[in-house]
Amino acid sequence: MSELSPRDSIRHGFGQRRSLSRRQYTIGELAKIFEVTPRTIRFYEQEGLLTPERRGRTRVYHEKDRVRLKLTLRGKRLGFSLAEIREVVQLYDQAPDGDERQLQLLLDILGEKREAMQQQLEDIRILQRELDEVETRCRESLALLEEARGKR
Amino acid sequence: MSELSPRDSIRHGFGQRRSLSRRQYTIGELAKIFEVTPRTIRFYEQEGLLTPERRGRTRVYHEKDRVRLKLTLRGKRLGFSLAEIREVVQLYDQAPDGDERQLQLLLDILGEKREAMQQQLEDIRILQRELDEVETRCRESLALLEEARGKR
DNA sequence: GATCAGCTTGACGTTAACGTAAAGTAGACC
DNA sequence: GGTCTACTTTACGTTAACGTCAAGCTGATC
Numbered sequence: 001m002s003e004l005s006p007r008d009s010i011r012h013g014f015g016q017r018r019s020l021s022r023r024q025y026t027i028g029e030l031a032k033i034f035e036v037t038p039r040t041i042r043f044y045e046q047e048g049l050l051t052p053e054r055r056g057r058t059r060v061y062h063e064k065d066r067v068r069l070k071l072t073l074r075g076k077r078l079g080f081s082l083a084e085i086r087e088v089v090q091l092y093d094q095a096p097d098g099d100e101r102q103l104q105l106l107l108d109i110l111g112e113k114r115e116a117m118q119q120q121l122e123d124i125r126i127l128q129r130e131l132d133e134v135e136t137r138c139r140e141s142l143a144l145l146e147e148a149r150g151k152r
Numbered sequence: 153m154s155e156l157s158p159r160d161s162i163r164h165g166f167g168q169r170r171s172l173s174r175r176q177y178t179i180g181e182l183a184k185i186f187e188v189t190p191r192t193i194r195f196y197e198q199e200g201l202l203t204p205e206r207r208g209r210t211r212v213y214h215e216k217d218r219v220r221l222k223l224t225l226r227g228k229r230l231g232f233s234l235a236e237i238r239e240v241v242q243l244y245d246q247a248p249d250g251d252e253r254q255l256q257l258l259l260d261i262l263g264e265k266r267e268a269m270q271q272q273l274e275d276i277r278i279l280q281r282e283l284d285e286v287e288t289r290c291r292e293s294l295a296l297l298e299e300a301r302g303k304r
Numbered sequence: 305g306a307t308c309a310g311c312t313t314g315a316c317g318t319t320a321a322c323g324t325a326a327a328g329t330a331g332a333c334c
Numbered sequence: 335g336g337t338c339t340a341c342t343t344t345a346c347g348t349t350a351a352c353g354t355c356a357a358g359c360t361g362a363t364c
Contacts, residue, residue, distance in 0.1 A: 026340080026341080027340090027341075028340065028341080037322085037323080038340095038341085039322065039323065039324085040321085040322065040323095042342095042343095043321070043322060047321090056329095056330080056342095057329080057330090057341080057342055057343090058330085058340090058341055058342070059341085059342090071282070074275045074278065074279060075279070076231075076321095077231065077271065077272065077275050078231060078272060078275050078276065078279065079228075079229065079230060079231025081320075081321090082320075082321075083320090088283075088286075091286065099297075100294065100297055103290050103293055103294050103297075104294075106286070106290050107287065107290055107291075110283050110286060110287050110290070113279075113283060114280070114283060117276050117279065117280060119229065120229065120230060120272070120276060121273075121276060123226045123229050123230050124230065124269050124272060124273060126226065127226060127227070127230065127265075127269065128266070128269060130223070131240075131262050131265060131266060134240070134243065134258070134262060135259065135262050138255050138258050138259055138262070139259075141255055142252065142255050142256075145251075145252055145255075178310080178311080179310090179311075180310065180311080189352085189353080190310095190311085191352065191353065191354085192351085192352065192353095194312095194313095195351070195352060199351090208312095208359095208360085209311075209312055209313090209359080209360090210310090210311055210312070210360090211311085211312090228351095233350075233351095234350075234351075235350090
């Protein structure tokens with residue numbers, strides 16, 4: 001249940017019409033699914049990244065929230081700050097009704113993110129080559145040690 | 153001079169044998185090249201990522217240091233912590249003379265980093281698709297606005 | 305020799321992203 | 335009705351990665 005793969009469970013009960021959008025979660029469930037603490041999830045809400053429903057005082061999360069959390073954590077893995085992620089996430093579903101200036105601004109931000117990710121791809125390629133080098137040298141050293149032991 | 157491309161200047165003076173490894177930098181020069189502050193560079197030294205020569209009290213940086221700084225900043229762009237970067241960087245040139253246990257540990261760490269980067273590649277692909285979606289919707293909205301204005 | 309730019313150490317400040325502890329509530333079960 | 339579990343808010347603590355003075359040294363230049 002670590003949510004590494006993008007398998008959104010679409011399993012239905014027997015004859016039940018359990019629409020995806022009706023599935024709901026407690027904060028603890030969501031925390032377990034994504035292997036974060038409830039504190040983290042509350043913090044993301046405080047930062048405007050999640051807006052769960054309230055039933056009394058307790059939070060109720062829906063698919064929309066789960067998807068957002070997933071997107072947020074993905075962004076984090078890529079080194080984006082919560083502020084940057086919020087920029088995109090907020091626009092993500094507020095987009096269609098913005099005025100022209102808003103939309104243009106969104107396109108600009110998207111462009112920036114795109115550039116950043118392009119840079120990351122480049123960085124990853126370079127780093128992978130460098131890791132390869134280190135690994136090669138490392139294996140050579142090991143081989144030498146093996147050989148020396150053989151002669152002993 | 154923003155060091156985005158990997159062009160290591162190999163330009164020679166007229167008849168001068170100016171070996172690459174003899175080129176040296178002050179902290180300010182290095183800071184300008186990579187667009188960071190001297191404070192940052194001193195901090196990286198304090199964290200064991202750089203070990204510049206000392207001439208009196210002042211630091212003198214060589215190619216080796218420049219390469220390390222470059223590697224460090226690349227790591228940062230990929231969201232690695234300085235501690236993680238140090239792990240790799242230190243091993244990077246200390247590797248050949250380690251004992252077997254050390255070398256094995258290095259291989260393990262390399263494996264981890266490799267996995268992390270694989271995950272990042274996946275994340276980037278997904279995020280790029282999502283950005284594409286947002287951009288499409290955004291452009292559609294703009295088109296609608298254009299059209300509406302045409303009819304007015 | 306004064307001034308200035310660029311270096312130095314030292315120390316405290318700041319921000320992001322949570323951790324953690326305290327104290328209270330609300331429903332499930334025995 | 336008591337206990338347990340999982341939730342809640344409030345608030346202070348912590349860590350990483352620097353920023354920001356302050357105060358002093360050092361070599362070049364006017």
